[in-house]
């Protein structure tokens with residue numbers, strides 16, 4: 001019997017585990033927190049899918065590829081749109097009570113850059129929580145073994161193939177062998193000082209894949225959500241609020257988004273986020289305002305409380321009566337379009353290693369993800385990866401591309417340390433601030449070069465991880481260096497990757513030669529021997 005280990009417990013991980021289980025594999029799902037500690041749990045707006053007769057797969061594909069700014073993979077978009085309805089049926093069957101109209105039909109939500117209101121939601125704005133709870137219940141009732149609070153230290157490989165995972169559970173290290181490993185570890189929003197992501201989003205799976213030598217691509221495409229309640233909590237105010245008619249105004253009370261795009265508030269997310277960031281700069285950093293006071297006319301307060309109960313409670317807890325006055329909002333890091341390169345069944349460049357969900361890069365999102373396609377991605381590609389991992393054989397795996405020394409890659413400054421750089425001591429907060437300033441909503445060569453040099457210093461200084469928090473620091477550093485390297489190489493602005501400077505460039509794939517030494521190994525002085533990123537032309 002094939003033993004599959006799935007790492008991660010959001011929609012992609014649990015779906016992969018359930019599908020591998022259904023295919024007859026012996027499945028173990030490991031997750032670093034409790035099962036519900038996943039990005040899925042905090043997803044608000046909904047899940048996009050073609051379930052209404054007036055909608056079409058073709059339209060969903062078109063919207064997905066348009067949002068992806070020309071870099072999306074049509075085959076992946078087709079799979080996503082084609083298989084969405086089946087995954088929605090499965091979620092309903094698992095007990096997800098999507099919101100319905102008074103007539104009993106599924107309620108239709110509209111979000112930015114969708115040509116049709118195809119976004120399903122549950123509990124108003126608690127879609128992710130409803131999905132996670134139903135999937136966790138299904139998982140608990142299945143034959144899948146669950147290991148919570150099990151931190152992924154590294155992938156284990158032998159003869160170029162994934163053979164298990166190295167875990168830390170309650171302070172003890174141990175290897176869990178597997179015939180196939182599915183990474184579903186989510187994104188890395190915690191790279192940034194401002195993010196909608198929960199504390200678990202530290203890029204652990206992507207970092208482990210990089211250390212194992214897997215192909216990783218598109219990490220320069222970090223999506224910044226335009227509307228997060230200003231303040232330390234970074235509370236997400238769903239795009240669905242704008243879908244219901246809320247507007248965005250500057251400090252002078254002027255709507256300004258139509259200056260950036262004909263769709264105004266419902267323009268693609270990257271356009272809105274950038275326009276907001278610029279307007280904030282123009283008004284000395286003051287946040288812009290989301291005005292929901294006219295949504296649904298006279299019934300605004302009742303409507304907002306019923307349609308958006310989670311946001312309503314959070315906004316009010318922060319002292320705002322959003323039915324009567326606009327609320328301050330800013331952009332924050334939200335989603336990583338890039339990740340571990342996979343085919344349409346989750347296969348990575350390492351035999352036996354699969355990836356699905358936000359940590360994977362199928363190419364479906366191109367340079368910018370369409371709103372509410374992420375939960376769908378987790379369901380569709382999680383199911384495919386789980387089924388493929390459960391199969392006993394692997395089709396021919398692509399030969400990994402040849403490794404080119406980073407100095408010869410043309411990625412000047414992408415991985416080199418600068419001797420005279422003034423780097424503050426490493427801390428997670430310092431890294432997050434560095435990334436926000438150097439590789440945030442807008443980037444440029446000097447900012448990226450500075451980030452590169454500082455990260456390089458820190459990589460040499462942070463050594464001998466022993467606790468999960470230490471390992472997270474190491475992972476954040478590894479992924480940060482990869483993001484900055486990718487952003488340095490892509491010198492043109494496209495989708496979510498906006499550079500103030502703009503010469504032509506090619507799409508990079510990043511392969512890492514980063515390796516970790518055991519703390520007690522002879523080379524333990526620098527546990528990341530080299531995190532030089534090898535940049536190669538992919539397309």
Ligand code: SIN
Nearest residue numbers: 044045238239371372
């Ligand atoms: C939102 O509700 O605005 C976020 C949904 C998404 O990221 O697709």
